[in-house]
Amino acid sequence: MLVLSRREGEAIVIGDNILLRVVEIRGDTVRIGIDAPRSVVVHREEVAEEIKAENHAARLSQAFDLAALPKPKVPPPPGAPMRPRPVAGPDKSADLNGSTDQNGSTGPPGS
Amino acid sequence: MKVSSTRFGDMEVADDALLHFKGGLLGLEESTTSLVLLEQEEGPYYWLQSVDDPDVAFVVTDPWLFWPDYDVVIPDEVEKDLDLHGPEDVEIMVLVSVRPVEEDEYPEVTANLLGPLVVNSRTKQGCQLVLEDTQYSTRAEMAA
Numbered sequence: 001m002l003v004l005s006r007r008e009g010e011a012i013v014i015g016d017n018i019l020l021r022v023v024e025i026r027g028d029t030v031r032i033g034i035d036a037p038r039s040v041v042v043h044r045e046e047v048a049e050e051i052k053a054e055n056h057a058a059r060l061s062q063a064f065d066l067a068a069l070p071k072p073k074v075p076p077p078p079g080a081p082m083r084p085r086p087v088a089g090p091d092k093s094a095d096l097n098g099s100t101d102q103n104g105s106t107g108p109p110g111s
Numbered sequence: 112m113k114v115s116s117t118r119f120g121d122m123e124v125a126d127d128a129l130l131h132f133k134g135g136l137l138g139l140e141e142s143t144t145s146l147v148l149l150e151q152e153e154g155p156y157y158w159l160q161s162v163d164d165p166d167v168a169f170v171v172t173d174p175w176l177f178w179p180d181y182d183v184v185i186p187d188e189v190e191k192d193l194d195l196h197g198p199e200d201v202e203i204m205v206l207v208s209v210r211p212v213e214e215d216e217y218p219e220v221t222a223n224l225l226g227p228l229v230v231n232s233r234t235k236q237g238c239q240l241v242l243e244d245t246q247y248s249t250r251a252e253m254a255a
Contacts, residue, residue, distance in 0.1 A: 054208065061208050
C-alpha cells in the first residue's frame with residue numbers, strides 16, 4: 001500500500017478526478033474531505049463491510065415460506081406499499097423537500 | 112420477459128417489474144444489477160429475484176410496517192442519480208435475513224435498516240443506500 005504523509009489542509013489526488021483532503025486533525029481523529037464523481041461510491045470501510053456481509057446473509061436466507069415471517073404491528077395500509085409514509089407529521093416522509101435535517105430520526109428501532 | 116429462478120422455476124414477468132440497480136448491491140455486484148420484484152398475494156413480504164443468477168433471491172419488506180418512525184434521508188446525489196422528483200417517485204424496501212438457529216426454534220429474522228433499497232417507481236432505477244449518521248442496524252430484529 002502506498003503511504004503518504006499529509007498535513008492538515010493538504011490533499012492527495014487520485015487519477016483525474018478524485019481528491020482527498022485532510023480537513024482537520026483533532027486528537028486521534030482525522031476528518032477527510034472527498035471530491036469524487038458521483039459514479040464513485042464512497043463508504044466508511046467498516047460500514048461497507050457490514051452491508052456486504054448482511055447482503056450475503058439476506059441472499060442465503062432460507063425463508064421459503066413468507067407466511068411464517070413476523071407479521072407487521074400495523075396492517076398494510078391501502079395503496080402502494082413501500083412508499084415513505086409520514087407518521088409523526090406531514091414532512092416526515094423521505095427527505096425530498098430540501099431539508100437538511102439529519103436528526104429527525106427517533107433513534108434505533110426496537111432492539 | 113423470462114426469468115429463471117432456483118426457487119420458483121422459469122417465470123414470465125412483466126417488463127415493469129424489472130428493477131435496475133446500477134452497480135448492483137454491495138458485495139453482490141455481478142448478480143444484482145437487474146432484479147425482479149415478485150408480487151405476492153398477501154404482503155408484507157416480497158421476493159426480489161436476480162435476473163442474472165437464478166440462485167440469488169432476497170426477501171424484502173416495507174420498513175414502515177414494522178418501524179413506523181423509520182427515517183430515510185436520501186442524499187442529493189442519489190436524488191439526482193435516480194431522477195427522484197418527489198415522494199411519489201420513491202419506493203423503499205429493506206432486505207430481510209432469516210438466520211437458522213437451533214432446531215425447533217424460531218429463526219432469527221432481521222431487517223437491514225442501515226442499507227435500504229430505494230427505487231424510482233417511474234423509471235425503475237434503484238440503488239442501495241448506506242444511511243449516514245444514524246443508529247440503524249443492519250440486523251434490526253423483527254418481532255415474532
